[in-house]
Amino acid sequence: MKLTVWTYEGPPHVGAMRVATAMKGLHYVLHAPQGDTYADLLFTMIERRNHRPPVTYTTFQARDLGADTGNLFKSACLEAYARHQPEAMIVGASCTAELIQDDPGGMSETLGLPVPVIPLELPSYQRKENFGADETFYRITRALAKPMARSDRVTANLLGPTGLGFRHRDDITEVTGLLMEMGIEVNVTAPYGASPSDIARMGHAHFNVLMYPETGEAAARWMEKELGQPYTKTVPIGVGATRAFVAEVAELAGVAPRLDDSRLRSPWYSASVDSTYLTGKRVFLFGDGTHVAACARLARDEMGFEVVGLGCYNREQARLLRGVARDFGVEALITDDYLEVERCIEELAPELILGTQMERHIGKRLGIPCAVISAPVHVQDFPARYSPQMGIEGANVIFDTWVHPLVMGLEEHLLTMFREDFEFHDEAGASHHGGKAKPRPETGGQPPVPPGGIEEEKKQATAIEIVWLPAAEKELRKIPFFVRGKARRNTELFAGERGVSEISVDTLYEAKAHYAR
Amino acid sequence: MTDRFAPPPARGCSATPVLKERGQHEVFCGLTGIIWLHRKMQDAFFLVVGSRTCAHLLQSAAGVMIFAEPRFATAILEETDLAGLADAQQELDRVVRELLERRPDIKQLFLVGSCPSEVIKLDLANAAERMSAEFAPHVRVLNYSGSGIETTFTQGEDACLAAMVPVLPRSEARELLLVGALPDVVEEQAVGLLEAMGIGPIRVLPAPNREAEYGLGPGTVYALTQPFLTDTHEALSRRGARHISAPFPFGEEGTTAWLWAIAQEFGVSPKTFHAVTEKPRARARKAVAQAAETLNGKSVFLFPDSQLEIPLARFLTRECGMTAIEVGAPFIHRAVMQADLDLLCEGPTIAEGQDVDKQLDRCRAASPDLTVCGLGLANPLEAEGLTTKWAIELVFTPVHFYEQAGDLAGLFSRPIRRRALLDHEGAV
Secondary structure (H helix, E strand, O other): OEEEOOOOOOOHHHHHHHHHHHOOOEEEEEEOOHHHHHHHHHHHHHOOOOOOOOEEEOOOOHHHHOOOHHHHHHHHHHHHHHHHOOOEEEEEEOHHHHHHOOOHHHHHHOOOOOOOEEEOOOOOOOOOHHHHHHHHHHHHHHHHOOOOOOOOOOEEEEEOOOOOOOOHHHHHHHHHHHHHHOOOEEEEEEOOOOOHHHHHOHHHOOEEEEOOHHHHHHHHHHHHHHOOOOEOOOOOEOHHHHHHHHHHHHHHHOOOOOOOOOOOOHHHHHHOHHHHHHOOOEEEEEEOHHHHHHHHHHHHHOOOOEEEEEEEOOHHHHHHHHHHHHHHOOOEEEOOOHHHHHHHHHHHOOOEEEEOHHHHHHHHHHOOOEEEOOOOOOHHHOOOOOOOOEHHHHHHHHHHHHHOOOOOHHHHHHHHHOOOOOOOOOOOOOHHHOOOOOOOOOOOOOOOOOOOOHHHHHHHHOOOOOEEOHHHHHHHHHOOHHHHHHHHHHHHHHHHHOOOOEEOHHHHHHHHHHHOO | OOOOOOOOOOOEOOOOOOEEEOOOOOOOEHHHHHHHHHHHOOOEEEEEEEOHHHHHHHHHHHOOOOOOOOOEEEEEOOHHHHHOHHHHHHHHHHHHHHHHHHOOOOOEEEEEEOHHHHHOOOOHHHHHHHHHHHHOOOOEEEEEEOOOOOOEOOHHHHHHHHHHHHHOOEOOOOEEEEEOOOOHHHHHHHHHHHHHOOOOOEEEEOOOOHHHOOOEOOOEEEEEOOOOOHHHHHHHHHOOOEEOOOOOOOHHHHHHHHHHHHHHHOOOOHHHHHHHHHHHHHHHHHHHHHHHHHHOOOEEEEOOOOOOHHHHHHHHHHOOOOEEEEEEEOOOOHHHHHHHHHHOEOOOEEEEEOOHHHHHHHHHHHOOOEEEEOHHHHHHHHHOOOOEEEOHHHHHOOOOOHHHHHHHHHHHHHHHHHHHHOOHHHOO
């Protein structure tokens, strides 16, 4: 039994959902109770998907347990096939169904469905989300992909992108472009956007590009062995890694290495004098092993940061990360215990965290800027704009993203210089982050107010002095802080317009009703 | 006292045959209630005994992780725990001891059962008893189930409150008990109005902390503030307390009827009642009227979610001028829902349970002006061209009583106003 507050990874069946939701023409029948449907909202809300994930939950209840959960599963399979007419189905159990041992795989075989039905064995009490995605993609590939003649032109498959992945959507575009520049066509991208029939023709490709080892390595290894397709080992995040990737691809494909770097701006941005203030910034990296390994090198070699610590939450990549950590002379933190990560960050006190959305919360609490480099992600990590991490544009995007949370060069100096200033002090925050500038907490003595300034003008507009009665003031404090200011302004405006000089609880609510929409 | 409103319909929905459905449900499990319960009971800790899925659900439902160490956590079962149950109990003891050592501020601990713990029949009642003996008097340990095989979404709060009823001491005092975890600002408004009528003493369940607890007995009368508190209702009845039946306090009409039912129980004169409620009623009316301009004449389809659907349909049809096409609820408990069903005019399909694909077919065919549904369905339906209101906001936002009536109506009118504002040419 392990006490857990926040988790980096969901259960393995959520990994299977990431594969199923990314694909087309595939349906997942998941033997699970009703509560497990919460996972749908990860895709519809966080990723803003405009379709429901292609998942049928059998929704068994306590009263079914002694009776017939098996039949429930069978009828759910038949109904899902009839309704959705998928090209192939995957079937499996969530953590609860695993305990009742209904054997979804065996049962589905007896149904005689006219499409391939692929059983998944995902041990919920041992493994986690990334394993679930990797294993599911592997099982689908193994069931559907067949050896076949290579395509006439040099082609490659892109392996690993899934639903809910960090910038997978845009990385696909970027990597496709990198290959195209070398005259290599993409045969199939999978799981993202692939149908079961696309999986079946993956054998045409000359080699595979393993974009995300976390979710595609098992399939890549199998394809290397069974279909004779070698796969790339370099993940093209950062300028150096992108150049290495191009060289590796050229070698695998037997073509000349070629990289169009006319759009590449990050090396110059990093070299330009405004970036001097980035020198030696102490950074801590945490996330999935692949992104952390790539970003650590980028942070040191392309940004000039000092890496003071790094780690990953997925044990599958522990070896990789320990190797990287040795190279940097630091200890790798391999844990999925959020509190341990927080303790480590607190101790190291870095100036910038490169992490997941979990570290963003840690950063917020500790007052350390944070940029996201890896899943798990939140809604703001699915931007509307094109925003890859890989390739040339990925390098540009990363430069901007990592610099953004920091206070800019000159501003940093001014904040230090005017440390004692009442509004221009080190707690005021970066000027480009929006939000209200915080005045220095009062330590006695009034800050000098410029005579006839903006404050003066405002006061003259409301001719009468408005007083908040204690009860109303107390009531106001119950309103959530983020709308409290608005409520205060509206109420005062409302009172001012009516010549009311004392604001009571009633006035507060009269105003609320007046402005209600 | 509800004079301003249309008379109750000659035929309400209480006799309408209910469409009972069985199939895939698209709702949260009862663990979700922990998200608001742990804020309400400031000395309580909720320990879910479950799987990684439970922890992931809580994290996803909470949306943001505001607290480094919130007052809830999951004891995740591992292979070794499943092998032998005696070990699981020992493991639980170990986890709880560590937790209580680290968090001496905890005065009550809830062991919350989950789907896996129910399936392996891990006896949490026994564990709670054993731990209560060990940690008394400093910490009280209770248990309830929030499992998805037994509870849907808001039923978790019901199970939690019901678990607290038996441990309250016996009392003969004549007291009013308000039942349901409401935001403080809302709760204080209700208490304020009732006290202004001379009603008291007033207690609330859940109490904000153990020190604020009270007794129960035949002198206790109670009013439910939430329609999902059916087990709590039964547990209170078993303790001899008496239920004041009323429509739920949503909107001006619901709030007035709810307050009046309590006022009558305490012999408050119509004059006093009128004097206390007149001003806030007028404000509620005014605020609702503004949102109702958008809602009037529009149709609404409610998917089963929080159990608030029937009272809300009553509010939307009677106070906002909407027409209900279908009102789905996870389950319908007559004793609690009767007053609202009586007021809801005959017409809509009343559905209990869910087969989500079939319900989506009905919804698409009806093409309502507004669909109230869960987060998993909202964006897909928006992409199909339907206007939606995500139901979880109705649980996470202060919506009860007079001063929030306008906000409640606003939650429904905003999506409609938004769709009218946006140029939809370019959307999906």
